[in-house]
Amino acid sequence: MERAAALALCLNLFISVAVCLEIYKDPSQDAEARIQDLLPRMTLAEKIGQMTQAERRVLDYAAMRDYFIGSVLNGGGSVPKGNTIQAWHKMLRTFQSGSLATRLQIPMMYGIDAVHGNNNVLGATIFPHNVGLGVTRDPDLLKRIGAATALEVRATGIQYAFSPCIATCRDPRWGRCYESYSESTDIVRNLTEIIFGLQGEPANKTAGVPFVADSSKVAACAKHYVGDGGTVNGINENNTIIDYEDLVKIHMAPYFDAIAKGVSTVMISYSSWNGIKMHANKFLITEVLKKQLNFQGFVISDWSGIDRITSPSGSNYTFSVLTAVNAGIDMIMVPFDYKSYISELTRLVNEGYISMDRIDDAVTRILRVKFTMGLFESPYPDRAFAKYLGAESHRALAREAVRRSLVLLKNGQEGSEPLLPLSKSTSKIIVAGSHADDIGLQCGGWTISWFGSSGSITKGTSILQAVRNAVSPSTEVIHERFPQPGFAKSQGADYAIVVVGEPPYAETYGDNLNLTLPLEGIPTIQNVCGEVKCLVILISGRPLVIEPYLPLMDAFVAAWLPGSEGAGITDVIFGDYDFEGTLARTWFRRVDQLPMNVGDPNYDPLFPFGFGLKTNTLLSRYCLTFKISR
Numbered sequence: 332m333e334r335a336a337a338l339a340l341c342l343n344l345f346i347s348v349a350v351c352l353e354i355y356k357d358p359s360q361d362a363e364a365r366i367q368d369l370l371p372r373m374t375l376a377e378k379i380g381q382m383t384q385a386e387r388r389v390l391d392y393a394a395m396r397d398y399f400i401g402s403v404l405n406g407g408g409s410v411p412k413g414n415t416i417q418a419w420h421k422m423l424r425t426f427q428s429g430s431l432a433t434r435l436q437i438p439m440m441y442g443i444d445a446v447h448g449n450n451n452v453l454g455a456t457i458f459p460h461n462v463g464l465g466v467t468r469d470p471d472l473l474k475r476i477g478a479a480t481a482l483e484v485r486a487t488g489i490q491y492a493f494s495p496c497i498a499t500c501r502d503p504r505w506g507r508c509y510e511s512y513s514e515s516t517d518i519v520r521n522l523t524e525i526i527f528g529l530q531g532e533p534a535n536k537t538a539g540v541p542f543v544a545d546s547s548k549v550a551a552c553a554k555h556y557v558g559d560g561g562t563v564n565g566i567n568e569n570n571t572i573i574d575y576e577d578l579v580k581i582h583m584a585p586y587f588d589a590i591a592k593g594v595s596t597v598m599i600s601y602s603s604w605n606g607i608k609m610h611a612n613k614f615l616i617t618e619v620l621k622k623q624l625n626f627q628g629f630v631i632s633d634w635s636g637i638d639r640i641t642s643p644s645g646s647n648y649t650f651s652v653l654t655a656v657n658a659g660i661d662m663i664m665v666p667f668d669y670k671s672y673i674s675e676l677t678r679l680v681n682e683g684y685i686s687m688d689r690i691d692d693a694v695t696r697i698l699r700v701k702f703t704m705g706l707f708e709s710p711y712p713d714r715a716f717a718k719y720l721g722a723e724s725h726r727a728l729a730r731e732a733v734r735r736s737l738v739l740l741k742n743g744q745e746g747s748e749p750l751l752p753l754s755k756s757t758s759k760i761i762v763a764g765s766h767a768d769d770i771g772l773q774c775g776g777w778t779i780s781w782f783g784s785s786g787s788i789t790k791g792t793s794i795l796q797a798v799r800n801a802v803s804p805s806t807e808v809i810h811e812r813f814p815q816p817g818f819a820k821s822q823g824a825d826y827a828i829v830v831v832g833e834p835p836y837a838e839t840y841g842d843n844l845n846l847t848l849p850l851e852g853i854p855t856i857q858n859v860c861g862e863v864k865c866l867v868i869l870i871s872g873r874p875l876v877i878e879p880y881l882p883l884m885d886a887f888v889a890a891w892l893p894g895s896e897g898a899g900i901t902d903v904i905f906g907d908y909d910f911e912g913t914l915a916r917t918w919f920r921r922v923d924q925l926p927m928n929v930g931d932p933n934y935d936p937l938f939p940f941g942f943g944l945k946t947n948t949l950l951s952r953y954c955l956t957f958k959i960s961r
C-alpha cells in the first residue's frame with residue numbers, strides 16, 4: 332500500500348512538474364517566455380507546418396494534424412456549404428481539433444478577406460469600400476468600423492482578417508483602387524486607426540509589438556507591402572518605378588503607423604519595386620520592415636505570391652521557396668499544393684540553403700501573434716458572438732459611413748436653383764439606371780464572391796427601396812432600369828434620380844485603361860436628364876470620365892461603393908443630413924492625364940482633390956420660401 336501510494340504520489344508529482352514545465356501552455360506567462368519554452372520543443376516538420384497557410388478546400392482534420400498546418404484561409408467566395416454561421420463554426424472546429432490533436436497542440440489561426448465588413452458571409456453588414464471611407468477622413472469612424480468588423484468576423488469563429496489595405500492608389504486605372512482610402516498618404520496614414528478597432532488599443536504602446544486585446548478582436552493585416560498602388564499605368568501586380576525616398580514618403584509611410592499601432596501581420600505585395608518582385612525583396616522585407624521599422628509580428632505572402640517570383644508562374648518552385656523565405660517571409664499563403672511547399676522547404680533547410688535561424692525567426696513571429704491574441708486559450712468558435720453578424724447597430728454604423736462618404740459635385744445648373752435637397756413630398760418621381768435597385772452592384776467586388784455580382788446577393792437596402800422608404804406615402808415612385816427616349820417626359824415626374832456606375836470587379840479584372848461609364852450609363856443619363864430635372868448618383872470604385880455628360884445633369888453625387896445600407900444615400904439627398912464629404916481622390920478630365928495626383932505640376936482636374944459642395948438645408952429652404960413669397 333505504502334509503496335503504491337508513494338508511487339502514485341511520485342507519478343502525480345511527475346505529471347504536475349511536467350505540466351508546470353510546459354510554460355508555453357501557461358497563460359500567466361508572457362508571450363516571449365512561452366515562445367522560448369515552445370520553440371526548442373518543435374521538430375523541423377512542426378516548424379514548417381506553422382509557416383504554412385493553405386486553402387480550406389484542400390484541408391481536413393487529418394491534414395491539419397499530419398502536416399501541423401499553422402493557418403487556414405479561404406479565397407474570396409470559397410465558403411462552407413450553406414454559408415451559415417453554423418457551417419463556419421463546424422468547419423473551424425474540424426480544422427482546430429485536427430491542430431489540437433498534434434503532439435504540441437498548437438492551434439491554427441484562420442484568416443479571411445474581411446475588407447469591407449465580413450464580406451464573404453451571407454447576411455453580414457457590408458460597409459463602404461475604402462475609397463468611400465477615405466472621403467470621411469475620420470479615424471474614429473474607421474476605428475468603430477474596425478470594431479464592428481472584428482465582431483462580425485468572430486461571429487463566424489474566425490480570428491484573423493486580411494485587412495486593412497493601406498495602399499496609396501496613385502492611378503485609378505488600377506483594379507484595386509477602391510481598396511485604397513486615398514491618393515493622399517496622409518489620409519491613408521490617419522485611417523490606419525481601423526487597426527485599433529480590429530485588434531483593440533494597447534494601453535502600453537510599444538511600436539512593433541503585435542497586439543490583439545481579447546477574443547472579441549481579430550489579428551489584422553496591413554497590406555500590400557509595399558508600393559502596390561504605384562504601378563505603371565495602374566496595372567495590377569506590375570512594376571512600381573520610384574526612388575527609395577518617394578517609395579518611403581508615398582507608399583511606406585502608412586506602415587509606420589500600422590506598426591506603431593501594433594498590427595499583427597503584414598502581407599507582401601505582388602508588385603515589383605524597380606523591377607524586383609516584392610516577394611523576393613530581402614532589403615525591403617528583412618532590412619527595412621523587420622530591422623529598421625522593428626516590426627515583430629509575422630510577414631505573410633499573398634496568394635501564390637511566391638510562385639510568381641518565377642516566370643511563368645511556379646515554373647521553378649524551389650527557387651520561389653528559397654527566395655521568398657530567405658527574403659524574410661514568415662508564412663506562405665500557398666494556397667493549394669501545401670505538400671510540395673512543405674517538402675521543398677524541408678529539403679532546402681536540410682541541405683543548408685535556408686538556415687535554421689531563419690526558420691526560427693519565422694516561427695517565433697507566428698507564435699508571438701498566436702500567444703498575444705490568446706489563441707491557445709480560446710481556439711474554438713464562441714457561439715456568443717453569433718448575434719453580431721449583420722447586427723442592427725452595425726447596419727446603423729454602415730449607414731452613417733455611407734452618409735459621410737458621399738461627395739456632392741454639382742447642385743443646380745448655372746444660374747438656376749439647386750436641385751438638392753430633393754423634396755420628399757412631390758407627387759411623382761422617377762428612379763432609373765442599372766444600379767438603382769441592385770444590392771450586388773452597390774456593394775462591388777469582394778462581396779459574397781471574389782468579384783461580387785449583381786442582384787440580391789445578400790441582405791441590404793437598395794437605393795430604390797431607400798427612396799420608397801424616405802418619400803411621403805402619397806409620392807408615386809416610378810422605377811425604370813433603362814428608360815428609352817421619351818419615357819421620362821411622358822411620365823410628368825417632378826424629377827428623376829438616375830443611379831449608374833461600374834460593374835463589380837476585383838484585382839486584375841478591374842484594371843481599366845479607358846475608365847468610361849459602362850452598363851448603358853451614358854444613354855440612361857442622356858435619355859432621362861434631357862427630359863426632366865435629374866440627380867445622377869455614380870456607383871463606382873473610382874472617378875470615371877464624366878466631363879462630357881456633366882452639363883446634362885442638374886446634380887451629381889459620387890457615392891463610391893456604398894455597400895448594403897442604401898438608406899445612407901437617401902438620408903442625405905433628401906436633406907435629413909447635409910453633405911460633408913470632400914474628394915480624397917483627384918477627379919480627372921481625360922485618361923490621358925493619368926496619373927495625376929494632388930500636388931503634381933500641370934494639375935488640371937475636373938474636380939480637384941478636396942472638392943465637395945455642401946447643401947445647407949435650412950438656407951435652401953429659406954431661399955425657396957423667400958422666392959415663392961416674392
Ligand SMILES: *[C@@H]1O[C@H](CO)[C@@H](O)[C@H](O)[C@H]1NC(C)=O
Binds near residue numbers: 468517518521
Ligand atoms: C490626420 O490627423 C491629424 C490628427 O488628428 C489631423 O491634424 C490631420 O489634419 C489629419 N490629416 C488628414 C489628411 O486628414
Ligand SMILES: *[C@@H]1O[C@H](CO)[C@@H](O)[C@H](O)[C@H]1NC(C)=O
Binds near residue numbers: 535536537
Ligand atoms: C511596455 O511594454 C514594454 C515591452 O513589452 C515593457 O518593456 C515595458 O515595461 C512596458 N511598460 C509598462 C509601463 O508596462
Ligand SMILES: *[C@@H]1O[C@H](CO)[C@@H](O)[C@H](O)[C@H]1NC(C)=O
Binds near residue numbers: 603606
Ligand atoms: C508589367 O506588365 C507588362 C505588360 O503586361 C508585362 O509585360 C510585364 O512583365 C509586367 N511587369 C511586371 C514586373 O509584372
Ligand SMILES: *[C@@H]1O[C@H](CO)[C@@H](O)[C@H](O)[C@H]1NC(C)=O
Binds near residue numbers: 647650653
Ligand atoms: C530552379 O532554382 C534552383 C534554385 O535556385 C536552381 O538551382 C535550379 O537550377 C533552377 N531550375 C531550373 C530548371 O531553372
Ligand SMILES: *[C@@H]1O[C@H](CO)[C@@H](O)[C@H](O)[C@H]1NC(C)=O
Binds near residue numbers: 842
Ligand atoms: C474599357 O476597358 C474595359 C476593361 O479593359 C473594357 O472591358 C471595356 O470594353 C472598355 N470600354 C471601352 C468603351 O473601350
